[in-house]
Amino acid sequence: MKKLIALLLALVMVCGMVACGGGGEDEPTAAPTAPPTSGTVPTEPQGEPVYIAENAKEITGTVKYYSAFSLTQGVQAMIDEFNKHYPNITIEATVYKNSDEGNLGLDTALMAGGQVDVFQSYGIHNTSARWENNMVWDLTDLMAKDNLDLVKEWGTDTYVYNGRIYCFPSGGLKCYIAINMKAWEEAGLGEYPTLEKGWTWDEYIEACRKLTKRDENGKTVVYGGGDYNSTEYWTYPLRQSKGTNFYYDMTDGLSDFDNPLFAKVLQRELDCAAEGIWYPKAKYKADKTKSRDMFLQGVVATSVESIVTRYMVAKEPSEIGFKTYYAPYPVNAAGEVNYMTSAHNNSFVMISKKTENIDAAYAWAKWVATYGNKYMFAAGHAAMWTGTNAEDVVDVVFGSKERAETYVDVDSFIENSVSIGGPFYKEDYIPAYNVIHGEIMDEIVPLVFDGTYTVADAIAEMKELADEAIKEALKK
Numbered sequence: 001m002k003k004l005i006a007l008l009l010a011l012v013m014v015c016g017m018v019a020c021g022g023g024g025e026d027e028p029t030a031a032p033t034a035p036p037t038s039g040t041v042p043t044e045p046q047g048e049p050v051y052i053a054e055n056a057k058e059i060t061g062t063v064k065y066y067s068a069f070s071l072t073q074g075v076q077a078m079i080d081e082f083n084k085h086y087p088n089i090t091i092e093a094t095v096y097k098n099s100d101e102g103n104l105g106l107d108t109a110l111m112a113g114g115q116v117d118v119f120q121s122y123g124i125h126n127t128s129a130r131w132e133n134n135m136v137w138d139l140t141d142l143m144a145k146d147n148l149d150l151v152k153e154w155g156t157d158t159y160v161y162n163g164r165i166y167c168f169p170s171g172g173l174k175c176y177i178a179i180n181m182k183a184w185e186e187a188g189l190g191e192y193p194t195l196e197k198g199w200t201w202d203e204y205i206e207a208c209r210k211l212t213k214r215d216e217n218g219k220t221v222v223y224g225g226g227d228y229n230s231t232e233y234w235t236y237p238l239r240q241s242k243g244t245n246f247y248y249d250m251t252d253g254l255s256d257f258d259n260p261l262f263a264k265v266l267q268r269e270l271d272c273a274a275e276g277i278w279y280p281k282a283k284y285k286a287d288k289t290k291s292r293d294m295f296l297q298g299v300v301a302t303s304v305e306s307i308v309t310r311y312m313v314a315k316e317p318s319e320i321g322f323k324t325y326y327a328p329y330p331v332n333a334a335g336e337v338n339y340m341t342s343a344h345n346n347s348f349v350m351i352s353k354k355t356e357n358i359d360a361a362y363a364w365a366k367w368v369a370t371y372g373n374k375y376m377f378a379a380g381h382a383a384m385w386t387g388t389n390a391e392d393v394v395d396v397v398f399g400s401k402e403r404a405e406t407y408v409d410v411d412s413f414i415e416n417s418v419s420i421g422g423p424f425y426k427e428d429y430i431p432a433y434n435v436i437h438g439e440i441m442d443e444i445v446p447l448v449f450d451g452t453y454t455v456a457d458a459i460a461e462m463k464e465l466a467d468e469a470i471k472e473a474l475k476k
Helices: 002-018 071-085 100-112 124-132 140-145 150-154 181-186 201-211 231-242 260-275 281-287 291-296 308-312 358-369 371-379 390-398 410-418 433-449 455-475
Strands: 061-067 089-095 118-122 171-173 176-180 220-222 302-305 324-327 347-351
Touching: 061 358, 071 089, 071 358, 071 371, 089 358, 100 118, 100 124, 118 124, 118 358, 124 347, 124 433, 171 371, 176 181, 181 201, 181 324, 201 260, 201 302, 231 260, 231 281, 231 433, 260 281, 260 433, 260 455, 281 433, 291 302, 291 308, 308 371, 324 410, 347 358, 358 371, 371 390, 390 410, 433 455
Parallel strands: 061 089, 061 118
Antiparallel strands: 118 347, 176 302, 176 324
């Protein structure tokens, strides 16, 4: 935590030196007051959308593009297809790590100018800080001229700041339950879960019990399931039920940690690990292992996943030894809306305020968010553009449908990994989000998983600290 605070203080100092405006990220982030309704854009788009400029071949220049994905993770293919339409624009791709250090470096480069034209911004907390600090280009008028409507093209206009648009929605995080089909069938579990039928967490956990294998001493040798290894994934069942702003109680604007669902979800994860039917989250952290590796090695029979496909296709099917079925994310209560049906926004395309070639930069940013959006799947992220074709995604990820069929159940992959157009989680109220997410929750919850804190003590402390942080943020 001290390292993180030092990094954020350094960013504040840099902001002050270059007069970027606004507070640094060590300060609680004020709510962006982004209404999740249509009509926030000053100029209402009219007519057919323009995805490729009429003068595409006449636009020239070099665009310096920063993202967390390498050329082999879909970026080169996206550039190659772009250049078929824009042959005189050169894209120079640079990889930056989506970490505290990586984001600090990107922000420093943005403020210096001349180093970045277009970039992927990950997480609403990082993204909102960049538009609040005047680091990025206002896209509102450009998008209106091209008749691009946020709701029609990307399903939501939630991320609008003071009535202006500063980012294209791009990659999303789509969670599902990856199932080892061989293990499922050997356990005699019958029909696989489908989106139409759905399933609850209770039903999923019962399946995990039946999938768990133990040795003669009762020690688990194959876990029936497990959560993704990152700490924050314990919160996704809360996002699934609440649909928006899961950290907050919108009746008073303070934190929602005292909502009984928080304790229920956290305790459920602990109980599954204690029973030996779920791979312990604390073990992932202690051993520095990844859930995708445990799943692909057969150590866990099912796993909450979002990017396992990217690592799956890096192996030959014979190395894995089983095919994967993609089951829908479970719901907490039967019949409730599942806001994890489609991906929720996780990354955004933004243009540096200091770009010297807005025509070329805008052409590339728009491409990444529309026709090029399908290549997000090659890096493990889901596309957010509503025009994305599912069959194209299969080809991007696996090379062909025929090859895909050697790895996965293709229909379930399309339904529960591609999954565009269904209900999805979103955020439009984020006072003190960075503090709650990065300093409070990320510091305290691991202490629950390793047995240092009880769930009740953790919930009480997070509630107290989060409310204080929110009140402070709202004063600003």
